[in-house]
Amino acid sequence: MPSTRSHPARVLPGFSLSLGCALVYLSLLVLLPLSGLGFKASHLSFYEFWEMATGERALASYRITFGASLLAALINAVFGLIVAWVLVRYSFPGKRLIDALVDLPFALPTAVAGITLATLYSSNGWIGRYAESFGVKVAFTPLGIVVALTFIGLPFVVRTLQPVIEDIEPEVEEAAASLGASRLQTFVRVVFPGLFPALLTGFTLAFSRSIGEYGSVIFIAGNMPLISEITPLLIISKLEQYDVVGATALAVVMLLISFALLLAVNTLQWWAANRHHGNTRPSTGGKP
Amino acid sequence: MWIRFANRFRRLSAALTCAFLALTASAQSNLLNVSYDVARDFYKDYNPLFQKHWKAQTGETIELRQSHAGSSKQVRAVADGLEADVVTMNQASDVDFLAEKGLVARDYAKRFPTNASPYTSTMVFIVRQGNPKALKDWPDVVKPGVQVILPHPKNTGNGRYTYLAAWGYALKQPGGSERTAQDFVSRLLKNAPLFAAGGRDATTTFMQRKIGDVLISFESEAELIAREFGKGEFEVVYPSWSILTEFPVAIVDKVVDKKGTRKQAQAYLDFLWSPAGQENAAQNYLRPRDTALLKKYAQQFPPIRTFTVDDTFGGWARAFPTHFKDGGTFDQIYQLK
Numbered sequence: 001m002p003s004t005r006s007h008p009a010r011v012l013p014g015f016s017l018s019l020g021c022a023l024v025y026l027s028l029l030v031l032l033p034l035s036g037l038g039f040k041a042s043h044l045s046f047y048e049f050w051e052m053a054t055g056e057r058a059l060a061s062y063r064i065t066f067g068a069s070l071l072a073a074l075i076n077a078v079f080g081l082i083v084a085w086v087l088v089r090y091s092f093p094g095k096r097l098i099d100a101l102v103d104l105p106f107a108l109p110t111a112v113a114g115i116t117l118a119t120l121y122s123s124n125g126w127i128g129r130y131a132e133s134f135g136v137k138v139a140f141t142p143l144g145i146v147v148a149l150t151f152i153g154l155p156f157v158v159r160t161l162q163p164v165i166e167d168i169e170p171e172v173e174e175a176a177a178s179l180g181a182s183r184l185q186t187f188v189r190v191v192f193p194g195l196f197p198a199l200l201t202g203f204t205l206a207f208s209r210s211i212g213e214y215g216s217v218i219f220i221a222g223n224m225p226l227i228s229e230i231t232p233l234l235i236i237s238k239l240e241q242y243d244v245v246g247a248t249a250l251a252v253v254m255l256l257i258s259f260a261l262l263l264a265v266n267t268l269q270w271w272a273a274n275r276h277h278g279n280t281r282p283s284t285g286g287k288p
Numbered sequence: 289m290w291i292r293f294a295n296r297f298r299r300l301s302a303a304l305t306c307a308f309l310a311l312t313a314s315a316q317s318n319l320l321n322v323s324y325d326v327a328r329d330f331y332k333d334y335n336p337l338f339q340k341h342w343k344a345q346t347g348e349t350i351e352l353r354q355s356h357a358g359s360s361k362q363v364r365a366v367a368d369g370l371e372a373d374v375v376t377m378n379q380a381s382d383v384d385f386l387a388e389k390g391l392v393a394r395d396y397a398k399r400f401p402t403n404a405s406p407y408t409s410t411m412v413f414i415v416r417q418g419n420p421k422a423l424k425d426w427p428d429v430v431k432p433g434v435q436v437i438l439p440h441p442k443n444t445g446n447g448r449y450t451y452l453a454a455w456g457y458a459l460k461q462p463g464g465s466e467r468t469a470q471d472f473v474s475r476l477l478k479n480a481p482l483f484a485a486g487g488r489d490a491t492t493t494f495m496q497r498k499i500g501d502v503l504i505s506f507e508s509e510a511e512l513i514a515r516e517f518g519k520g521e522f523e524v525v526y527p528s529w530s531i532l533t534e535f536p537v538a539i540v541d542k543v544v545d546k547k548g549t550r551k552q553a554q555a556y557l558d559f560l561w562s563p564a565g566q567e568n569a570a571q572n573y574l575r576p577r578d579t580a581l582l583k584k585y586a587q588q589f590p591p592i593r594t595f596t597v598d599d600t601f602g603g604w605a606r607a608f609p610t611h612f613k614d615g616g617t618f619d620q621i622y623q624l625k
Contacts, residue, residue: 055614056623057619057622115489115492118493118497119492119496119497122493122497122499123497123499124497124498124499125497139497140481140482140499218485219485219489221482222481222482222483223440223482223483223484223485224480224482224483225619225622226622228482233443236443237440237442237443238614239360239361239364240360240442240443240444241608241612241613241614242360242364242385243613243614246614
């Protein structure tokens with residue numbers, strides 16, 4: 001089927017049908033469970049909810065969960081960009097293999113990832129042994145959580161950036177260079193603005209994936225109260241006590257924080273995309 | 289293309305109908321046993337024994353299905369509608385939960401002999417070969433500088449039993465009180481460099497990653513470690529006191545009445561106390577209730593003084609909220625730190 005981009009008349013019919021489909025699908029899959037969560041949590045009075053959501057242990061767990069997720073997503077944003085760039089721009093033997101490796105964290109069951117990482121980074125592990133000799137303990141500390149989350153989040157950044165980098169033609173860089181831009185200027189002024197929205201998307205995906213991650217983290221975290229307990233573990237802990245309502249209280253708090261953060265990142269992205277468009281369109285014609 | 293799709297659909301639905309008919313035909317008598325995680329090996333050996341016994345006695349072929357996962361997840365699934373005919377758990381609090389929900393009789397513990405627990409185990413120390421830190425009893429384990437590996441005491445059955453074992457030991461000492469016990473347990477927890485995610489994760493951390501001086505786990509787990517890692521890697525130390533861990537079983541009344549499988553479910557659980565069922569427990573390194581059999585396997589099960597959750601902690605219904613609910617003694621220990 002040829003797809004033409006004509007704005008006034010749509011080639012494919014059935015807008016109302018597809019919109020209906022989308023709404024029903026989203027409601028069943030996302031909204032219904034979420035409203036169930038809200039409904040369960042509404043069994044609590046506001047005071048009880050506040051008590052549960054802001055206990056010392058809960059607060060410590062938010063700090064760890066969001067802090068480690070943020071750090072991991074930042075690390076991935078930097079190194080994921082480099083990986084994506086290398087995979088798109090250069091050809092070298094074994095490129096296909098490395099490209100396939102990137103998806104591994106998607107495919108590997110998270111518990112397997114957690115157990116493997118814990119073994120590697122523990123004080124007798126292949127990597128942990130050397131880290132320890134520098135006085136750095138990785139496994140069973142908050143640092144271990146960051147390692148696991150970095151592992152989990154990598155493909156999100158790489159996979160969102162790759163198609164965008166493919167779209168940037170190397171000629172643009174050549175043009176910048178021939179117009180006298182330094183390498184740094186080319187990167188900062190020409191390449192990066194085009195990548196930034198996609199980078200933010202990748203960052204956001206990695207970040208939100210990390211917040212909910214449980215399977216890999218609990219095996220490497222050490223799970224010490226107030227030090228290395230993540231919020232999903234506290235939720236499981238509540239469920240172990242058959243305290244479903246308490247678990248939903250924590251889940252609601254996580255959802256609210258995540259939603260606020262995602263909204264902020266999306267706004268930033270929207271702003272970046274707009275600024276980018278507003279800047280480049282006239283400037284391509286306006287530059288001497 | 290549509291025709292091909294429709295054809296394929298027709299073939300698929302025919303296949304599904306066949307499968308459905310086959311299922312309903314063979315389903316005259318089947319039981320679903322919802323159980324805890326590490327009981328897999330036990331029931332893998334036990335089910336064929338029972339099938340043979342049942343066939344010999346009634347001529348009926350019975351289909352037995354197993355479901356294994358973390359015990360509190362399992363009972364929640366049963367409460368949410370997983371149609372288990374019987375539950376076989378590793379902690380009374382899990383069956384209590386089903387009793388509260390009206391799925392299991394409140395007096396389930398009295399419906400079968402020996403507190404409805406066909407076999408028991410106890411918590412022991414697993415130390416490195418040669419016992420380099422000379423860990424003989426609980427006080428050695430709480431000494432500064434000893435690293436103890438245990439699963440999370442709040443979130444795992446295994447960890448809870450370890451916690452209560454240490455608590456009970458301290459209570460049994462001259463001058464022992466709740467205060468001294470809490471102090472004793474807090475010293476134990478201070479020696480834990482991490483809380484493993486579960487029993488098996490604790491074993492991996494201790495045996496494979498070689499972290500810690502002592503692993504506290506079920507006696508039955510020690511045998512599995514020997515099978516996995518070889519006997520020369522570790523030693524088992526029996527402390528002067530430990531906790532008797534019980535593994536309660538129950539019929540899910542609501543389900544068997546609906547399915548009409550009460551007779552089979554009753555026989556399935558009764559058979560756990562039969563000589564064959566007890567022998568199977570011993571072979572899986574779980575202490576049989578049958579005292580004669582326990583003597584026969586004395587080498588495998590050295591005598592140890594034990595207390596139970598019922599006699600020392602007033603049952604799980606009291607022990608759980610006191611120690612493991614939010615604000616319980618475990619939480620208090622961490623707030624005090």
